[in-house]
Amino acid sequence: xxxxxxxxxxxxxxxxxxxxxxxxxxxxxxxxxxxxxxxxxxxxxxxxxxxxxxxxxxxxxxxxxxxxxxxxxxxxxxxxxxxxxxxxxxxxxxxxxxxxxxxxxxxxxxxxxxxxxxxxxxxxxxxxxxxxxxxxxxxxxxxxxxxxxxxxxxxxxxxxxxxxxxxxxxxxxxxxxxxxxxxxxxxxxxxxxxxxxxxxxxx
Numbered sequence: 001x002x003x004x005x006x007x008x009x010x011x012x013x014x015x016x017x018x019x020x021x022x023x024x025x026x027x028x029x030x031x032x033x034x035x036x037x038x039x040x041x042x043x044x045x046x047x048x049x050x051x052x053x054x055x056x057x058x059x060x061x062x063x064x065x066x067x068x069x070x071x072x073x074x075x076x077x078x079x080x081x082x083x084x085x086x087x088x089x090x091x092x093x094x095x096x097x098x099x100x101x102x103x104x105x106x107x108x109x110x111x112x113x114x115x116x117x118x119x120x121x122x123x124x125x126x127x128x129x130x131x132x133x134x135x136x137x138x139x140x141x142x143x144x145x146x147x148x149x150x151x152x153x154x155x156x157x158x159x160x161x162x163x164x165x166x167x168x169x170x171x172x173x174x175x176x177x178x179x180x181x182x183x184x185x186x187x188x189x190x191x192x193x194x195x196x197x198x199x200x201x202x203x
Contacts, residue, residue, distance in 0.1 A: 010069070012098070012099065012100050012103050013072075013074060013075055013097055013098070013099050013103065014072055014073070014074045014075070014099065014104070014105065014190050015074070015075045015077060015090070015094060015097060015099040015103060015104045015105070016038070016041065016074055016075070016076045016077065016104075016105045016107070016186055016190070017034070017038075017077050017078075017079065017086070017090050017093075017104065017105065017106045017107065017135075018034035018035045018036070018037050018038025018039075018041075018076075018077070018078050018107045019035070019083060019086055019106060019107065019108040019109075019131035019132075020032035020033070020034050020036075020038075020078065020079075020083065021082050021083050022078075022080045022081075022082065026164070028166040028167060029163065029165060029166055030109050030150045030162065030163050030164075030165065030166075030167055031083060031109055031163040031164055032109075033107075033108070033109045033148045033150065033179065033182075034078075034106070034107040034108045034109065034131075034148070035078055036175075036179045037107045037146070037148070037179055037182045037183050038076055038077070038078050038107065040179055040180060040183045041064075041076055041183050041187075042060050042076055044064070044183065045060055045062035045063075045064065045074070045076065046062065047060035047061070047062050047076075048060065049076075049078060051080075052077070052089075052092075052093060052096075053096075054092065055089050055092040055093050055096065056079065056080050056081045056089045056092070057077045057078060057079045057080055057081075057089040057090075057092075057093060058078045058080060059075055059076065059077045059078075059093065060075070060076045061073075061074070061075050061076075062074055062076070064187055064190060065187070065190070065191040066191075070191050070192075072190050072191060074190065075093060075097050075099070077089070077090070077093055079131075083130050083131045083134075084130040084131070084133070084134055085134055086130075086131040086134045086135055087134035087135045087136070087137055087138030087139065088134070088138060090104070090106075090135050090138065090139070091135075091138045091139050094139065101139055101140060101142050101143050102122070102142055102143065102144075104143035104144065105143070105144040105145070105146060105186055105189055105190065106131070106132065106135060106143060106144070106145050106146070107145075107148065107182065107186060108129060108132060108145065108146075108147060108148065109129075109148055109149075109150045109163060110127070110129070110147035110148060110150065111127070111128075111129075111151070111152055111153075111159065111162075111163070112127060112149075112152070113147060113148075113149030113150075113151070114149050114151055115149055115150055115151045115171060115178075116148075116149060116174060116177075116178040116181075117149040118146065118147065118148060118149070118182055118185050118201045118202065119145075119147040119149070119202055120144070120145070120146055120147070120185060120189060120194060120197050120198050120201055120202055121144070121145050121147070121194075121198075122142065122143070122144050122145075122194055123141045123142050123143070124141060124145070125141070126141075128159075132145070144189055144194060146182055146185050146186050148178070148182050150162075150163070181201070185197060185200075185201040188201065
């Protein structure tokens, strides 16, 4: 698959997965920015997350996009399995809702991108991200990613400590704006396709 490939089945649903860790102690961690974007999208859809049966995830079903051919059915999900086991719940949701792997969008933090910068892609490696590693092991790599830059840890801080810390106070001043932009990017991938979305958001 090339990086700008998208599914040709316009009737198939999309599965949008925000990656993070469940529990209030993780809520504002850098590693939970996927959950933040999912929560914002939930508000736009106008629904509340509910437990998804045996899938160990919270989901909302809805639609995004303007009326007409561009309107898309979406399942918005937050795995409740902890980050490094995300693949199980995502695969269960994919199978239950009959979502092509190419119609899955994972929203996640990315260490090798500056804070707030977005990069959209299809497929590729996991770059050490445990959520992506678990998803790719479970179902292959041919799903979309909305990568939210968090930058590298300062000094000698370990990566594991950095991603499980809350965003710094200076970062929080712009966090709402960046999360909003990431939600816009997710919608653009689903409605307009990857190539057009990349042209807008791969800043």
